[in-house]
Amino acid sequence: MNLFTLFISAMLINNIILSKFIGMCPFMGVSTSMDSAVGMGLAVIFVVFCASVLSYGLYYAILAPLHLEYMKLICFILVIAAFVQFVELFIKKNSPSLYKSLGIYLPLITTNCAVLYVALDNITQEYTLLETIVNSIGVPAGFMLMLCIFSTIRERLRGNDVPEAFQGNPIAFIIAAIMALAFSSLAGLV
Amino acid sequence: MQTVIAILITLTLVGLNAFLYIRNKQTPVPEGCENLKPDCAACGIGDCALRSKFLEMKEEENGDH
DSSP states (O other), rough: HHHHHHHHIIITTTOTTTTTOSSSHHHSOOOOOOHHHHHHHHHHHHHHHHHHHHHHOOOOITTTTTTOGGGGGHHHHHHHHHHHHHHHHHHHHHOHHHHHGGGGGGHHTTTOOOHHHHHHHHHTTTTTTHHHHHHHHHHHHHHHHHHHHHHHHHHHHHTOOOOOGGTTHHHHHHHHHHHHHHHHHHTTTO | OOOHHHHHHHHHHHHHHHHHHHHHHHHHOOOTTTTTTOOOOSOOOTTHHHHHHHHHHHHHHHOOO
């Protein structure tokens, strides 16, 4: 699989939200407005990319040579948690404006299972470093794309007359299901 | 020997986490960011860090009315 195909596959065809249903919490929670969707999306791209590369390095430099492959789950969780703490600390000290826009979402990223999924998937699929980098950008880019599309739909929904029983999360889930149905038509292209 | 190395790696990572967590808590929040409010619909997951802030915000809003 060439790198461009891998990127398109990670971003659209095997979209993490609509085909794997991973990362649904921020997808439902932070998709109420475009601003917060973009903020969260950018933060997820940065964290997923860095955490995946770090996890990849840890696995192939330490765990695999020592035959400690079974430790990958706990190690990756700890690496992700530590990295998010480091990013928050760094942003607090060096960029107050960035902290103002992203700071509130950083704790949410720690509990975002998409980050762990990408780190584990890179190892399971036996990707090379270059493929890991492409996959680690493609998957969160797909996450951000869906978050932005979904937020614009939800913004438009506010002006519509939705029946009381469907207001809020119920209608959002129905829309997500229709989007998943539409995106399932892309399955098998790659 | 492998078990010892596995424990050492885990302890190192846990230690790193604890150190960064403490340092993060000790670092003051930049000016103007003390009361950041989540623009989040609160999906209902109880252990989410934003949920408590969201509920506090809702209570304040209800108190105002």
